[in-house]
Each structure stands twice: as structure tokens, then as C-alpha cells.
Amino acid sequence: KAGVTQTPRYLIKTRGQQVTLSCSPISGHRSVSWYQQTPGQGLQFLFEYFSETQRNKGNFPGRFSGRQFSNSRSEMNVSTLELGDSALYLCASSIRGQGGEQYFGPGTRLTVT
């Protein structure tokens, strides 16, 4: 079974721009969660989508948003990029409810200059 895929793997953007990251979950997984990883703050939860609905949201500003499509693929968008948004963005998929196991993709490394 193919794992979680994320595109692009690397991205360089300028302050003020916006960016869209994509995540394709493992086949059969309908829950997709997003996490931000930085050296200073560690791993922080952004949001979770299940059946095209946001189920949970972390403590991030409204510039961070996401959506999920009917095929369970998910995108997250960051508008008006700031230097502090530079991070590794990780997507995780799961069969919601089965022990809570989440399977992570390789991440998208976003650099904001």
C-alpha cells in the first residue's frame, strides 16, 4: 500500500506571498491531520479533516487554512507568509477511531525569505 504523499517536498517563498501544500492519504484513510514542525516550537497540531469537514483546529492564526476533497486528499493554505512560517509541514492520515494511529508523510519544507 502506498504511503502518505506530500507535494511539493521543498518550497521557497517570499514574505507576503501565499502557499498551498498538498497531501494524499493512504488509500482507505479518510482522516487527514496537519502538523507544523520547527526547531523552537517542536511539533504543533494545525487541524484535522474527516469526511471533508474540519473536526479540530490548533492554536494558529486564521492565515492557516485547509480543506479536504471527496477523495480524502487535503490541502493546506498559508496566506500572507511571515518569516516565522518557515517550517516542515507534516501531513498524517488515519482510519479515524482505530487506536488513533496516524501515519505521516515525508513533509514539505517551506522556507520564507
Added chain:
Amino acid sequence: GDSVTQMEGPVTLSEEAFLTINCTYTATGYPSLFWYVQYPGEGLQLLLKATKADDKGSNKGFEATYRKETTSFHLEKGSVQVSDSAVYFCALTPGAGSYQLTFGKGTKLSVIP
């Protein structure tokens, strides 16, 4: 809110040494507990999990036991290998319909031949 505290590294061990990485948590209710591992340049891999008190998770020679009385989930391995060099994260999901992972800061392990 929920939190996870794990020993900070880096930890450097010789090959075949015994490994313990301490992890304690704060959570209401009945959380599920996880250990994830991150190799350089990669996403997170689920190492093991435990979903209720006294459960022991195990995988690839690693073990951890869910101790509700001490709110702990320490990771152990009897004999580490160079290939175990990575960053290890302790994490929890709160249960009760929430699958948001809360992570510890991570512990970097280096195993030298």
C-alpha cells in the same frame, strides 16, 4: 491542556548499550500513548503505541508500558544499534473523539560503534 514531557537530549550511547528515554504526560480522561521516530530528512514513523493502562507496546526491540499511576510511558531497548540513531518523540491523543496528537520536544539519540 494536555502535555508531554520527555527527557531532552542529545543522548549518546555505544552500540549494544541499554536505552531508556523517559516520558511523562498530563491529560484528563484516558489518552492513548505513542512513540514516533524521525530519521534525518524524513517524516515521523510510528514506533509503538498503547491505548490503556498497563498495556505494553513493542516493536523492533523497543518497548514501553502505559503506567497510569505514574503517568509515564518510558521507551526502552535492551541493545541499541547504530541504525537506531534518530529523534524519538513521545505523544498522546486525548481520546473521547479527539485524535489530535500532542508531542514531547523529542530526544535525539546517537549510537556510536
